[in-house]
Amino acid sequence: MPTLEEWEQALAAPRRVQVESSSNLLEEVRQQHKKKDAKRQQDGQPIPARKNNLTVVPAFSPEKYVEIIPAYMLNRLGVVTTPAIENLADICSTWAYFRYLWAFEILPPNIKKPVLRLSQAARQIDFHQKGLLSDQIGVGMAAVLLGAYLDAPLAADVTVAMDDPTWPIELQYDTSPDYLFFNATQTKLFIVECKGTQTTRASSLDQLRRGTEQVPSLTFTDGRTPPSLVVATCLSKSGTRILVIDPPGEDQPKHLERTERVAQREWRVRNDVEFARGTRLISEAKVLSFAGADEAAASKIEGVRKRIPAMPKIQPRESEIRENEFGTFKGTHQRIGMRDRFNIDLFQALDTTVLEGLISDEPAQIDEQMRTFQNRLSAISAKTKKAQPVSVIHQKGTLIVRTAGPDGSLLEVQVSPP
Numbered sequence: 001m002p003t004l005e006e007w008e009q010a011l012a013a014p015r016r017v018q019v020e021s022s023s024n025l026l027e028e029v030r031q032q033h034k035k036k037d038a039k040r041q042q043d044g045q046p047i048p049a050r051k052n053n054l055t056v057v058p059a060f061s062p063e064k065y066v067e068i069i070p071a072y073m074l075n076r077l078g079v080v081t082t083p084a085i086e087n088l089a090d091i092c093s094t095w096a097y098f099r100y101l102w103a104f105e106i107l108p109p110n111i112k113k114p115v116l117r118l119s120q121a122a123r124q125i126d127f128h129q130k131g132l133l134s135d136q137i138g139v140g141m142a143a144v145l146l147g148a149y150l151d152a153p154l155a156a157d158v159t160v161a162m163d164d165p166t167w168p169i170e171l172q173y174d175t176s177p178d179y180l181f182f183n184a185t186q187t188k189l190f191i192v193e194c195k196g197t198q199t200t201r202a203s204s205l206d207q208l209r210r211g212t213e214q215v216p217s218l219t220f221t222d223g224r225t226p227p228s229l230v231v232a233t234c235l236s237k238s239g240t241r242i243l244v245i246d247p248p249g250e251d252q253p254k255h256l257e258r259t260e261r262v263a264q265r266e267w268r269v270r271n272d273v274e275f276a277r278g279t280r281l282i283s284e285a286k287v288l289s290f291a292g293a294d295e296a297a298a299s300k301i302e303g304v305r306k307r308i309p310a311m312p313k314i315q316p317r318e319s320e321i322r323e324n325e326f327g328t329f330k331g332t333h334q335r336i337g338m339r340d341r342f343n344i345d346l347f348q349a350l351d352t353t354v355l356e357g358l359i360s361d362e363p364a365q366i367d368e369q370m371r372t373f374q375n376r377l378s379a380i381s382a383k384t385k386k387a388q389p390v391s392v393i394h395q396k397g398t399l400i401v402r403t404a405g406p407d408g409s410l411l412e413v414q415v416s417p418p
Contacts, residue, residue: 010101012071013070020244025056033212048213050247054212067386070104071403072390080179084156102119117238134235154283191228192231195207221272222272324412331348342415343418344413373406
């Protein structure tokens with residue numbers, strides 16, 4: 001049975017992760033394409049359309065080490081993977097915490113440069129569950145990088161967006177990217193395909209290859225073509241490495257009179273305003289659902305005009321307000337009984353000023369309040385000299401780990417003996 005100190009190490013200790021986007025990486029992916037093309041030709045299979053003009057992502061070139069705190073990554077994973085719907089949100093939006101609170105290696109406190117590794121228990125789970133863990137942690141890692149280094153902390157599910165009958169893009173092929181990441185004003189926007197593996201660098205390279213066959217280009221009527229990123233996380237025994245490439249589309253004309261899907265790997269937006277409105281509402285619904293504000297989330301989704309199937313309505317969850325070093329938050333609390341007899345209490349919440357802005361549905365106000373909140377977090381992180389805003393408190397035999405995200409979300413984990 002782990003001690004409270006070991007729980008603290010597993011959740012709150014900063015870990016080093018290597019992030020790479022280099023010319024050598026691009027060449028390795030090209031070689032993967034050549035191998036796969038030769039195999040397809042040998043088997044008489046067609047070579048699918050893909051992105052060939054690979055480029056590096058300047059923020060991660062040359063490669064660098066970044067610090068990631070597991071609890072903060074779980075916050076980002078929880079928000080990004082929370083369904084933007086009101087039904088069954090309390091089940092779907094917390095499963096990542098239930099499954100992965102224990103997923104990271106417990107390290108002795110005297111290690112000077114600890115790296116992020118999965119725990120031995122995480123490595124010994126069922127093969128299919130292992131693949132799910134790798135993919136989901138890959139989403140969390142991508143969310144951390146997009147928010148911290150590319151100023152794009154908000155996310156919208158592509159599949160949810162496509163379910164809007166008025167959506168200004170039509171998906172006409174089987175594969176699609178995972179998420180759209182952006183900031184509140186959408187001056188930063190990325191199409192992102194997330195991958196994950198626990199095996200080798202070669203597996204991650206193959207995932208990058210496949211990603212170039214899945215992630216499309218996106219062009220707006222004003223001529224903008226936002227980056228399409230493929231992010232592959234390799235959770236090896238020696239540490240964690242994240243590989244990032246940008247496979248841009250072909251050159252497009254500066255102004256487009258007609259906007260439509262023009263090729264299998266190229267989208268054109270028919271209505272820039274409708275695109276911004278839809279993605280913003282989906283992202284806001286996810287944050288609200290994460291904090292248990294299901295009715296407000298449902299209102300956002302109704303604004304997206306998503307076709308919601310008829311399902312039994314859930315009762316509104318009881319919310320509570322808590323103040324801490326990050327601000328004042330409103331959200332929901334629940335307890336999980338663990339087999340090692342520790343009690344795990346989770347509090348998922350949203351900063352009250354950000355919550356007020358989201359309910360007001362005024363984009364300018366929401367942007368201002370999120371920026372104010374982000375500035376507050378930056379000041380706290382600078383003062384505590386931590387990579388992400390995470391606090392640890394030992395109180396009457398209970399461990400409390402709190403972490404806040406740039407969208408106003410809060411994850412609080414309390415570990416207490418029975």
